[in-house]
Amino acid sequence: MRALIVEDKAYIRKGLISLLETADSEITIIGECGSVHEAVVVANACKPDLIFLDINLTDGTGFDFLDQSSHLNFKTIFITAYEEYALKALKAGAVDYLLKPVDFEELQLALKKLKTLSVSEQKKQLNTARNVWYQDDSTLVLSLSDSFQVINLSELLYCESDKGYTTFYLADGRKYIASKPLKEYEERLTLMNFTRPHQSYMVSLKYIDKYDKSGTIYLKTGQKIPVSSRKKEDFISTFLKYNSH
Known part of the structure; x- marks a missing residue:
């Protein structure tokens, strides 16, 4: 499984790569990005199977990236700092997410769950999460x-x-x-x-x-x-x- 890490903090990317080397030998990291713009370019060029996606990036959000790369087929695991509003949306969509700093056991569970889920099914979940994300936000x-x-x-x-x-x-x-x-x-x-x-x-x-x-x-x-x-x-x-x- 070819994975792309989209996270604006280098130390988070480095820590996640280290954990992935131990958690799942079948995952190959094909790139790292720190912004929505960069991630869209790299994802279009490399077509990853899995993306670890930070919610808050320097030039937008994880959902901005998903909107701009909706034609691609990949699975997503969100990365987020603890914030009730963010988790409300992700839980509503049953979308996998990892809290910062990333915990090894949580990473293993997320990867295990992800392998049982099809890309089309996860896209449905992401739509639910997006709708919750933007409601009641005034x-x-x-x-x-x-x-x-x-x-x-x-x-x-x-x-x-x-x-x-x-x-x-x-x-x-x-x-x-x-x-x-x-x-x-x-x-x-x-x-x-x-x-x-x-x-x-x-x-x-x-x-x-x-x-x-x-x-x-x-x-x-x-x-x-x-x-x-x-x-x-x-x-x-x-x-x-x-x-x-």
């Missing part, structure tokens, strides 16, 4: 110091992370500080057209007024958000793709 519940606060994601301008806390800034001027780091919300927000142009920020694409090529985002409400040099190329690609619709 709100987010924040765990604050003294309460649980419901916010509407359509009103969220941007998030700012600082020392393990995340501040949520809303269009009407409200702000809330949640006691979790920004990475805990990244998967969910990426699905709702937010982008991470800087390690400390996630921004709603719909509220961006313009991007100054010197490295600054200007929101329609007047705020300025920096774009780091490391994330500049990914941000510009995401920004232009969103505004080409």
